[in-house]
Amino acid sequence: MTIHIGAKPGEIAETVLMPGDPLRARWAAETFLEDPELVNDIRGMFGYTGHWKKQRVTIQGSGMGMPSLSIYANELIRDYGAKTLIRIGSCGAMQAQVKLRDVVLAMTASSVNTPSSALFRELNFAPCADWPLLRAALQAADGKGIFPHVGGIYSSDTFYDERPDLIQQMTRHGVLAVEMEAAELYAVAARHGARALAVLTVSDHLLTGEALDSDARERSFADMIEIALEAAFSI
Template sequence: MADVPTPHNDALKGQIAKSVLMPGDPLRAQYIAEHYLEDVICFNRVRNMLGFTGSYQGQRVSVMGGGMGMPSVGIYSFELFNFYGVEQIIRIGSAGGIGEGLHLRDLVLAQGACTDSNYAHQFGLPGTYAPIADFGLLSRAVATAGELGVAVRVGNVLSQDIFYSADQGAAKRWASMGVLALEMEAAALYMNAAYAHKRALAILSISDLVFTGEELSARERQTSFTQMMEVALSLATSEEE
């Protein structure tokens, strides 16, 4: 384990749990800590990328913001996996739905993460890498969502580098290949997990439908995100089969 703290994380050795929930927004991390966790400590405030550790249903769990885009989540997840001994990271975030039959508030479990990013170039692979979720986490997430009565879809998402794209037809082309939703982080998280031989899963709440313009209000997003948080917390504190 490398020396800690790092330039991006104030945490000392042992302050971060083996399971980490990672929303993009650090204020969502704070919300989870304040509303779901007990005996909470704040382990990181560097650049206001808040991180907390506490207990949920008697199990130790951490939650930390990961920021927007693959460069940001790439830094934080790399350090958690390689410097702090984290074994699994569950990304929880919003996504734009492009898959047929998706509805607002549905959860998408990202089995795979397509990308237009060059993130995989660093690994020097002689081909195109396909970032995928940990199957154990994925299968347990499906079961957990079912127990909680939460609708889920499982499949491919697109982790894109560009939010405001000049290519207005790109989303339809991705949808034609079965991609369910657009987001910006899962592919980097999955690649970092593979490189570190750790586990990762992205759980995404559909906050808007790209082709119809439908979107959740701020109040409705809070409700949807609460469902996503509960699925992720149950998953983070359950034993792997």
């Protein structure tokens, strides 16, 4: 048991899927896992452990933003021995060819600042996904007839961004989408020798203003979760 995770030793699997929303963690566990067991509910940040195709997996909410994600990723790896962490969440498209409901596999994650930034001082560290996981996710998507976008994303530490100039430059440089956690997940995983990947579903579009409603988001997220599970257990 840690400050933020109430699971007992052995109750967290080596493979952890991490949605930001704890209610999405519950939905994903009840939908995709066999016999999911609630192993954490401290601060309402639900975590469940169960089995998917006889493989043991935990689905643990991370909260919103990189500071919250950093807490859970550090404790999952350091205190519970998690080896593979896959973020499953929503993102906002930043390129015209990226459409609502599309899946994005984050090869890299740019940011203005992360909780890990102070460790690097003057170094501009480039957080990236684990290559075997990324390749496995691409193969899993192909097997489902899904054609994901693979490339760089932007992890923002602000939801209500007031830097249109920055958005314009990232769009100009081919950044696919924006979300709020992946850059820190990749940094924490690299620091501790764990595997990490972000598999994202496009829920809104910065260029067109389109957005999915809550029901459409839930239906669209199923493909993302299945890709993440297939990738985690095929390497």
